[in-house]
Amino acid sequence: xxxxxxxxxxxxNPNCGKTALFNLLTGGRxxxxxxxxVTVERxxxxxxxxxxxxxxxxxxxxxxxxxxxxxxxxxxxDVCEGNYPGEAAPDLIVCVADATNLRLHLRFVLExxxxxxxxxxxxxxxDAAKRRGIxxxxxxxxxxxxxxxxxxxxxxxxxxxxxxxxxxxxxPVAAPAEADDAASRAGLHEQVRALLAxxxxxxxxxxxxxxxxxxWALHPVFGLGILAVLMFLIFQAVFSWAKPIMDAIQxxxxxxxxxxxxxxxxxxxxxxxLNDGVFAGLGAVLVFLPQILILFLFILILEESGYLPRAAFxxxxxxFKAGLTGRAFIPLLxxxxxxxxxxxxxxxxxxxxDRLTTILVAPLxxxxxxxxxxxxxxxxxxxxxxxxxIFNLQGVVLFTLYVVGIVSALAVAWVIKRFRKDKxxxxxxxxxxxxxxxxxxxxxxxxxxxxxIFLKRVGGIILALTVLLWFxxxxxxxxxxxxxxxxxxxLAGRIGHVMQYVFAPIGFNWQICIALIPxxxxxxxxxxxxxxxxxxxxxxxxxxxxxGPMIAHTWSLxxxxxxxxWYVFAPQCMSTLAVIRRETNSWRNVAxxxxxxxxxxxxxxLITYQVARALS
Amino acid sequence: xxLSDLPKGAAAVVxxxxxxxxxxxxxxxxxxxxxxxxxxVRLVARGPLGADPLLVQIGSTRFALRRSExxxxxxxxxxx
Numbered sequence: 001x002x003x004x005x006x007x008x009x010x011x012x013n014p015n016c017g018k019t020a021l022f023n024l025l026t027g028g029r030x031x032x033x034x035x036x037x038v039t040v041e042r043x044x045x046x047x048x049x050x051x052x053x054x055x056x057x058x059x060x061x062x063x064x065x066x067x068x069x070x071x072x073x074x075x076x077x078d079v080c081e082g083n084y085p086g087e088a089a090p091d092l093i094v095c096v097a098d099a100t101n102l103r104l105h106l107r108f109v110l111e112x113x114x115x116x117x118x119x120x121x122x123x124x125x126x127d128a129a130k131r132r133g134i135x136x137x138x139x140x141x142x143x144x145x146x147x148x149x150x151x152x153x154x155x156x157x158x159x160x161x162x163x164x165x166x167x168x169x170x171x172p173v174a175a176p177a178e179a180d181d182a183a184s185r186a187g188l189h190e191q192v193r194a195l196l197a198x199x200x201x202x203x204x205x206x207x208x209x210x211x212x213x214x215x216w217a218l219h220p221v222f223g224l225g226i227l228a229v230l231m232f233l234i235f236q237a238v239f240s241w242a243k244p245i246m247d248a249i250q251x252x253x254x255x256x257x258x259x260x261x262x263x264x265x266x267x268x269x270x271x272x273x274l275n276d277g278v279f280a281g282l283g284a285v286l287v288f289l290p291q292i293l294i295l296f297l298f299i300l301i302l303e304e305s306g307y308l309p310r311a312a313f314x315x316x317x318x319x320f321k322a323g324l325t326g327r328a329f330i331p332l333l334x335x336x337x338x339x340x341x342x343x344x345x346x347x348x349x350x351x352x353x354d355r356l357t358t359i360l361v362a363p364l365x366x367x368x369x370x371x372x373x374x375x376x377x378x379x380x381x382x383x384x385x386x387x388x389x390i391f392n393l394q395g396v397v398l399f400t401l402y403v404v405g406i407v408s409a410l411a412v413a414w415v416i417k418r419f420r421k422d423k424x425x426x427x428x429x430x431x432x433x434x435x436x437x438x439x440x441x442x443x444x445x446x447x448x449x450x451x452x453i454f455l456k457r458v459g460g461i462i463l464a465l466t467v468l469l470w471f472x473x474x475x476x477x478x479x480x481x482x483x484x485x486x487x488x489x490x491l492a493g494r495i496g497h498v499m500q501y502v503f504a505p506i507g508f509n510w511q512i513c514i515a516l517i518p519x520x521x522x523x524x525x526x527x528x529x530x531x532x533x534x535x536x537x538x539x540x541x542x543x544x545x546x547x548g549p550m551i552a553h554t555w556s557l558x559x560x561x562x563x564x565x566w567y568v569f570a571p572q573c574m575s576t577l578a579v580i581r582r583e584t585n586s587w588r589n590v591a592x593x594x595x596x597x598x599x600x601x602x603x604x605x606l607i608t609y610q611v612a613r614a615l616s
Numbered sequence: 617x618x619l620s621d622l623p624k625g626a627a628a629v630v631x632x633x634x635x636x637x638x639x640x641x642x643x644x645x646x647x648x649x650x651x652x653x654x655x656x657v658r659l660v661a662r663g664p665l666g667a668d669p670l671l672v673q674i675g676s677t678r679f680a681l682r683r684s685e686x687x688x689x690x691x692x693x694x695x696x
Contacts, residue, residue, distance in 0.1 A: 065648040069641055103675035104650060189652045205676045214678075218671065220664035313680045317665040320682070326669075427642045427685050428669055429649070432678040 005054045007088060008167060009080055011112060012096035013105045014062035015306075015433035017124040019043075020154035021096055022059040023445050025164075032449055034585065036086070040072050041347075049168040058090065064104075066111050066180070071352060080115055089117075092171055094163065096122045099129035099136060099151075100207070100434065102200055106192045109145070114184075116177025119147045122163050126151040128434070133203040141199040148172050155439045210434050217310050227311055231333060234298045238291060238337045239368070245290040253283035272474055273467070281466030284521055285459040288340055288575065291368075292454055293447055295334050295341040299348075300446045302330070304438035308348060309430050316428055322410040323417025325349060325428065328358040332409065335365035339576045340458070343583055344450060351426050357416050359584060360593055363576050364409035364569070366402045369523040373567050374398060376527055376544055380552040381560040397564075404568050408600065453582070461578035466521050473518050473532075487532050492517040506566070506605035507559040507613075516572070523572050558612035565608040569601035619672065619681075619689035622659040628691035630655045630674075636688060643688050650674050651689050 012018040022030075026045025033042045043059040060079055061072035075084065082089025095112045097105035113119055123129075123136065142149040150166050153159030178184065216222050257279030264271040302308045308330065316326025324332075327349045335342030342362045349355040382394045472495070478486040487493050496514030503513050511533045519526030531543030534550055551560070571577060571594040581590045622628055633651050635643045651657075651674065660678060661671040669680045 064645070067644060067648055069645055101676045104677045107648070107650070186647070186652070189650065189655075202676070206673065206678070214661065214671075218661045220662075224664055309680070313669060313671065314664055316680070316682070317663050317668045326680075425636075425642060425684065427645065428680055428682045429642070429645060429685060430680045432671065432680060 005056050006092065006167065006171075007056050007058070007090045008092050008094055009058045009060055009090035010094050010096060011060050011076060011080060011108075012062060012124075013064055013098070013101075013108055015101075015431060016062065016096045016098045016105060017154045018062060018096040019059060020439060020442050021122065021124060021152060021160060021163075022057060023442055024154050024157075024160050025055075026057055028445065028448070030445070030449075032453070035075055035084075040075050049164055051168050053168055055167060063108070065108060067185070070350060072350070080112065080117065091118070092167065093117055093119045094122055094167070095119055096124050096152075099123045099126050100132060100134060102136070103192060103196060106195055107188050109147075110188050110191055111180075113145065113147055113175050114178040114180060116174050118171045118174045120163070120166055120172060121145065121147055121149045122152045122160075123149060124152045124154055127153045127156065127159075128207075132207055135201045137199040141195065144195055144198060146175055155437075155442075207434055213435055214310070214432070217307070218313060223310075223314050227314055230302075230307075234295070235337070237298070238294050242290040242294050242337075246287050249286050249290070250283055253279055253286065269474070269477075273470065276474070277467040277470030278463070280470065280521075281463040284466055284575070285455065285462045288338065288454065289451060291338045292341045292344070292450060295337055296345070296447055296450050297443070299330060299334065299341075299345055300443045301438045303348065304436060304442060306433045306435045309432050312430060313432065320428075323413040324357060324361075325351065325354040325426075327430070328354065331358055332362060332365055335362040335367060338367050338369070339363045339365065339573070340454070340579045341450075343576070343579045344454070346583065353420075353422065353426055356584065356589065357413055359580055359589070360416065360596075361409040361412050363571060363573070363593065363597060364405050364412065366405040366568070367523070367573075369573065370401075370567055372524040372527050372544070374401060374564065376548060376551075377560050377564050380548040381555075381557055401564060401568055408569065412596070412600075454579075457582045458575065458578045461581070462521075462575050465574045465578075469518050469521055485533060487514060505609070506602060507556070507562040507609035508566075508605075509555070509559065512559075512563060519572060520574050522575060523567065526572070556613075557616060558609045561612050562605040562609035565604040566601050569597050569604055571597040571601075617691055617693060618687050619657065619659070619691050620670065620683045620686035622691065622693070624659055624662055626693065627656060627658045628693045630657055631690045631692050633689050640688070642685055646685070646688060649679065650677070657689075657691060 010018050010022055022043065022045060025047045029047075030043055030045040033044075034040065035042050040061060045057045045059070047055040047057060049055060058079065060076045063073040063076045066073065066077045078084040079087050080090065080093055093112055093115070095109050097109055109119075109121055121142075123138065129136065138149050138151065148166055150162040152163050217226060257275045260279075261271050261274045264274070299308075302311070309327075311329060312326030314326070315329045319326050319328050328346070330348070331342045331345040333342075334345050339362050342365065343359050346355050346358045346362070349358055378394050378397055382397050385393050387393050387396060469492075472492040473487050473490050475490055478484070478489045482489060493514055495517060497510050499513040499516070500508070500510045508516075511530065514533050515526050515529035518529040518532075527544055527547065530551070531547055534547065566572075577590050577594055580593055581587060584590075617628070619628070619630075630651050630653060632653055633643045633646045655674055658673045659670060660673050663669045667683075669682045670686050672679050672681055672686065
């Protein structure tokens, strides 16, 4: 066949194994981007056939029908028809169908065929079909459909051989385009029934193993129990595996900074820029990676295995009452470790409106970066005494802070639901696919993709903002014979002094106000920033241990409680805002999130401070 | 009878999907997913909280539907 690039679009129902097939064909040679103006992912890869033909594969979003309900489906349809601006029409459409679920998938095949473009049908998961005793008369199916049919096993090396041979040959002739109207649409199911009756025999409708697993996984009691145990194990893993790696990264980057800048004079601005700006920023970016990768390792395994929709099924009712969806549970739970992977995980929420609500409330989940701040304040101000016989008051306060975060998230989601303009019903309508063994290649590629997205799209923003914060905290420098710490004379110091007027009603002194500025880099940075303001030096731990007695001595209890309340809500993490920008493609949503969180934080602190002062 | 009223484990045959409003996208989606006249369905499981959502098997596929979604599907229980 002729040389020249052949453009192939991969389409199919969700859960047809399309992405696994795409991964098998293209391996790591993938480019992931977004379609302009929407958050739908565009995945493209390359592949060279044995005869030297270059194939450009486009992995289109999974879709059940062309009766576009969502942006994904609209894009799939437009691209297939060649109507998507800036996207050339594909030379060939490869429609992927799950051989074990043809009753559902063949209908979409018929819809694709009606577009009047060259189509090849890939019957995927033929191995699973054979194991289940499903017999498909492929020759007859090909004859009746009028499009070439090949068998594939996307999870097996060489499983796409037949497909590769087919696309290396002549492009099949397109069937004539047919009108797409309600009447002809209704007839599609009749055609599917006739095709199935003539070409497929199935011993039983579902896999016995799925039925058995679901009896446990979806059981009202055991199902919730299994989910709770799974979540507990994931959290254990995230905290016990990620923490040492994060510490190592932090120390490594700091050491690297010291080594690189060893030749520079210690007091120079460049020395400080490199150490406290560039390398600190680099550390701030990389330190998120272990949590992101470990959380996504589990999320991808849960997703690939088919468990994720089961978890959504179990919890949909609870989440729906708050104006969310069952699918929001895992992203929100992940946000307890860190909102960044949590927000990235909202991609599994197919409905754009539900997804946005989930993203907006995710920062309210108490992430692990708040813990150092909570620990410092609780240890300094809350007496360690026993309450109600068995509880430690410090533990009770910490627990309350977590509960306040969760309750606020549910309340905010409810308010969004109550006041949004679009009050239409958005469906759950979620397929629970067959259980599958997660495939190493697909999980690895998924992880690689997340890491790349985070480093490329989010890392740059975090790095730039860290350098900006460094600049604010360092310039202008302290004058000769300065008596206060240098930060006091800097722009950040001046801003802090001005901020004091705004923050006085919530009980923040100027030291806190100043510390809030570098603390924007990440919540836990506020602790070391306070140390800087109070002119302490040493390691973070040393600063924290000196800081406790110092603030216990100089701050009032209402101020401390107010700061705790502040940290439950405040958008005190620009990395989260950077991820929201990346995931929603909109600065408006960033402003909305930052604005409402700031408002809530101020209000909560104001109430806390004024009430605590009135009581004490 | 409505699909949402089926007892757990019961089988039935779809009669039709009713729109709750003009041009109901959820009803249309249900039809696209195979909820069409004559198709056998079975209520496999119910959610642990408030018996919502419902897990409905149609053909080889299992779908989770909220009660309000399942209520759009009218079914005929086999009287065998």
